[in-house]
Amino acid sequence: xxxxxxxxxxxxxxxxxxxxxxxxxxxxxxxxxxxxxxxxxxxxxxxxxxxxxxxxxxxxxxxxxxxxxxxxxxxxxxxxxxxxxxxxxxxxxxxxxxxxxxxxxxxxxxxxxxxxxxxxxxxxxxxxxxxxxxxxxxxxxxxxxxxxxxxxxxxxxxxxxxxxxxxxxxxxxxxxxxxxxxxxxxxxxxxxxxxxxxxxxxxxxxxxxxxxxxxxxxxxxxxxxxxxxxxxxxxxxxxxxxxxxxxxxxxxxxxxxxxxxxxxxxxxxxxxxxxxxxxxxxxxxxxxxxxxxxxxxxxxxxxxxxxxxxxxxxxxxxxxxxxxxxxxxxxxxxxxxxxxxxx
Amino acid sequence: xxxxxxxxxxxxxxxxxxxxxxxxxxxxxxxxxxxxxxxxxxxxxxxxxxxxxxxxxxxxxxxxxxxxxxxxxxxxxxxxxxxxxxxxxxxxxxxxxxxxxxxxxxxxxxxxxxxxxxxxxxxxxxxxxxxxxxxxxxxxxxxxxxxxxxxxxxxxxxxxxxxxxxxxxxxxxxxxxxxxxxxxxxxxxxxxxxxxxxxxxxxxxxxxxxxxxxxxxxxxxxxxxxxxxxxxxxxxxxxxxxxxxxxxxxxxxx
Numbered sequence: 328x329x330x331x332x333x334x335x336x337x338x339x340x341x342x343x344x345x346x347x348x349x350x351x352x353x354x355x356x357x358x359x360x361x362x363x364x365x366x367x368x369x370x371x372x373x374x375x376x377x378x379x380x381x382x383x384x385x386x387x388x389x390x391x392x393x394x395x396x397x398x399x400x401x402x403x404x405x406x407x408x409x410x411x412x413x414x415x416x417x418x419x420x421x422x423x424x425x426x427x428x429x430x431x432x433x434x435x436x437x438x439x440x441x442x443x444x445x446x447x448x449x450x451x452x453x454x455x456x457x458x459x460x461x462x463x464x465x466x467x468x469x470x471x472x473x474x475x476x477x478x479x480x481x482x483x484x485x486x487x488x489x490x491x492x493x494x495x496x497x498x499x500x501x502x503x504x505x506x507x508x509x510x511x512x513x514x515x516x517x518x519x520x521x522x523x524x525x526x527x528x529x530x531x532x533x534x535x536x537x538x539x540x541x542x543x544x545x546x547x548x549x550x551x552x553x554x555x556x557x558x559x560x561x562x563x564x565x566x567x568x569x570x571x572x573x574x575x576x577x578x579x580x581x582x583x584x585x586x587x588x589x590x591x592x593x594x595x596x597x598x599x600x601x602x603x604x605x606x607x608x609x610x611x612x613x614x615x616x617x618x619x620x621x622x623x624x625x626x627x628x629x630x631x632x633x634x635x636x637x638x639x640x641x642x643x644x645x646x647x648x649x650x651x652x653x654x655x656x657x658x659x660x661x662x663x664x665x666x667x668x669x670x
Numbered sequence: 671x672x673x674x675x676x677x678x679x680x681x682x683x684x685x686x687x688x689x690x691x692x693x694x695x696x697x698x699x700x701x702x703x704x705x706x707x708x709x710x711x712x713x714x715x716x717x718x719x720x721x722x723x724x725x726x727x728x729x730x731x732x733x734x735x736x737x738x739x740x741x742x743x744x745x746x747x748x749x750x751x752x753x754x755x756x757x758x759x760x761x762x763x764x765x766x767x768x769x770x771x772x773x774x775x776x777x778x779x780x781x782x783x784x785x786x787x788x789x790x791x792x793x794x795x796x797x798x799x800x801x802x803x804x805x806x807x808x809x810x811x812x813x814x815x816x817x818x819x820x821x822x823x824x825x826x827x828x829x830x831x832x833x834x835x836x837x838x839x840x841x842x843x844x845x846x847x848x849x850x851x852x853x854x855x856x857x858x859x860x861x862x863x864x865x866x867x868x869x870x871x872x873x874x875x876x877x878x879x880x881x882x883x884x885x886x887x888x889x890x891x892x893x894x895x896x897x898x899x900x901x902x903x904x905x906x907x908x909x910x911x912x913x914x915x916x917x918x919x920x921x922x923x924x
Contacts, residue, residue, distance in 0.1 A: 537779050537790040540768070545775055547765035554759055555777030556748040614767035 356410045357608035357659065361623040365630060372634035379637050385514035388626075388633045390584060396417065396625040398600035399607075400529050401570030403621045406604050409535075409546040410473035411615025412465070414458055415574040415600055417485035419593025422454035423578035424488045429590025432503075435603035440501035447500070448579050455575020460486055466567070467560040481597065486605035498587035505586040518580055519550045523649055525576075530618040542566060546613030594624035602649055603628050604657040615660075627652065675738055677725070678703045678873045679842045684733025686719050694730070695897045701842065702874040706864060708888035708905065709877045712917055715894040717735040721846055724833065724875065725757035726750030751777075754840030760847040762766050764819045764831050765794055771801035771815040774834045804837035805830065805891045810859075825856030832860060832911070843867055844875045849883050861887045881913050895919055 373380040398415045405412045426447040432445040458480055465536040503591035510516045533539035541562045551558050574593075581592040607624030609616030631652065632645050677700035686694040694716045701707050706872060711717050723735070726744030734741050737753055744750045747757065764773045775797045781787035790898040801815040811834040812826065819827060828848065835843050845864065847855040857880075864887050867874050878884050884905075890906060893901040893916045901916050908916075915921035 382694055533790070535791055535794075537781065537792060540772060540776075540779060540792060544765045544772075547767040548763065550759070551763055551765050551773075551776065554747060554757065556751050556778050558748075614765070 329499060358617060358619045361568055361607065361620065365623060365627050368627065368630050368634060372630070372638060375638040379634060381509075382514050384633060384637065386510040388629050389510075389514050389519045390508065390516070390624050391632065393519050394580040395599050395603055395629060396622055397573045397580065398521060398527065398570075398575040398596055399603035399621045399623075399625050400526065400618065401573035402604045403607070403609055403616050403618060404529075404533065404542055404566045404598075404657065405570050405612060406601075406609045407542050407546045407613060407616040407618045408563060409549070409611075410563070410566075411477065411601070411611065412462065412567060412570045412574075413474065413477040413597050414462060414484060414594035415570060415577075416479035416593040416598075417481045417483075418455050418458045418571055418574035419578040419581060419596050420488040420590060421458070421484040421578070421593075422451040422575035423582045423592050424492055424497055424590060425588075426450040426579060426585065427500060427582060428491075430582075430655070431497060434499060434501055438460070440503045443501045444507070446505060447504075448576070449583065451579040452572045453575070453577035453583075455571035455573065455578070456568050457571070458574070459571025460564070462565040463560075463564035466564060485488040485594075490520050492588075492590045492653075494502040494590055495613065496587040497586070499644070500582070500586070504583050508583045513619040525573075526618065526622055533618050538565070538582035542632060544613055548614075552637070599649075601652050605653055605660075606654070608660060610660055624656075677701055677736075679740060680736040680739075681718055681720075681724065681730075682721060682734040682736065684730040684735065686716075686723060686728065687731045692897055694723070697733075697897070697899050698896070698916055699892050699899065699902065701875060703841075703873050704868055704871050705890065706868050706874040706876050706888045708884040708891040708914065709894065710879075710881070710884055710891060710917055711894035712895075715917075717894055718846075718899040719897075720758065720894065721875075721877060723760075724750075724842075725755065725759075725844055726759075734745070736785065750840075755842040755844065756835040756839035757844040757850060758831055758835045758846060760850060760898070764827055764834075766820040766827075767796075767818065769816050769818055770805075770812055770822070770830055771798045773819055773830060774801040774804060774815070774837065776834075778838070787794065805833040808833045808836045808863050825852050825859065828852060829859055829863065830858070832863050836863060836870070839867070839872050842873045844877070846877045847879065848876070849878060851879055857883060881910055885913065893917055 337499050369380070376385060377420035398419065402412055402415060429450045430443050433446060462477050462480055465471045465475055465479065501538045507517050508518060512520070533542065541552065541557050544555070544557060545559055545562060549559055577596070578593065580587065582588050585592065604621050605611070605618030605624070606627055607617065609620065628649060635645060635648065636642055680699070682698050683696050683744040684694060685692065685696055685819055697720060699922055709720065711719055717790065719728065723730045726747040729743070729745070735744070736742065765776065768776070780793045781797050782791045782793045798815050802812070805812055805815070811827045811829060821828065832845065832848055836908065849860050852860060861883060862875055864876060876888055877886065885908065888905045890902070890904050891913065895917065912921060
């Protein structure tokens, strides 16, 4: 048996009462801790500057959170399988740029705005899906480790975006694109509401459906998964395609926000996404991670970034603070006994 | 004992070559329903290769595999599983991050009825209760089937892994070193499960280096040496010394 990453808890110990055990369990739950940390941050930033607690700022935090969480959700599935997807940032860029070209053409040809935007979404998802397929091919067939495979596609996709655009953003799409990103329901815009729907769907698929069960099984013990008759390669393919498609959607998100497809829009996004996933409690060794953790992790990340700006800290400190958050989250993770139940 | 006349699982003259290396040469063996067949041999004798051929993980270079008298060609372990042959690999074990019931049902998840099920939604409650019942049936008491496997002791894990295989096996169960790394009491429990599987009428192939366990639980022993079968005889014809001698080659065909 592979007994590398779990500390066996003999059933003979811990004659704790159910009540105290429940309290301990709650505090040991990384999601609950994360929620407390997040709420504490909101209180802290608000006490330093009242403006922080406003619909306007909440709208900004959500607008930052949307693309980060989209990418991080896909990354969560990848990380639970024990892999990593570094190509997501470049996928954001490339899909945004290609969709921008498509939408520019359609607008020039007088197509309706709604259909143009839908085609944009479709292009983004397909481009992202193709990058995911290439990743899966490199991992399954060329037998590259995920880090190297997705590092290669990171370079290729990012480079292609710059070659295609010559470095300039591609605009002249449907004028309604930018208005779509404006919040209309309190701090919520239409894309953000769609992101929440996606969160719920992916939560169901990871925690309540067979798709998630296989995802955990592969990351937990791929040999056991294979022996149980699971087609591991096919599942890995699905997971990387999902990650790519979600990164593609994030590309559309940026397009809507900027009104153009910029060859730099997704730069470094993979690190934010991985940070959100790790802060959310997933283990890069596989088998552990939760959608709620990733969602909260992305909130913590974007709240800190916005909060520091609002309280007047030089934004260059952002990266340092994010780095500290990752380190703390990873340390908490390694102290905790491994118990990544899937439901 | 329900030993029948025709073997339930049989290999005839199989060989397996890896390039120039001959891992198995002209190996034949028969397994009967309700029988525990011990498979022993030194490291490199070809046990693992034979297990992989029997479980569908590898395809023999020559020779035939017959299940219920019908020649079969496994192109994957999945095919062998579907045909009723369960294999517990020594290195596979369980997925520690998943619950006991998730492990018992891994790859064969019960889905919710109707549309939700077709979308792949799991029927967790049904799996929890049925996993508990399945394990109990083969004599394994696990505190809670909703518990994560990482919280179980090594012996409990192995018991769950074997219980899973016995619960699913329709015809044959192949156990590769099932008592490895276990204490005496836990190994005893595992041997009990092996006996339960036999009483259910399964054919059991028991691979082990622990010769006392082999002598204790098997009906017949096949000794492999350098890729060949050097002895195939009832367990009653062996004692610890003669079995060890046959494995190491000190005793040649008594």
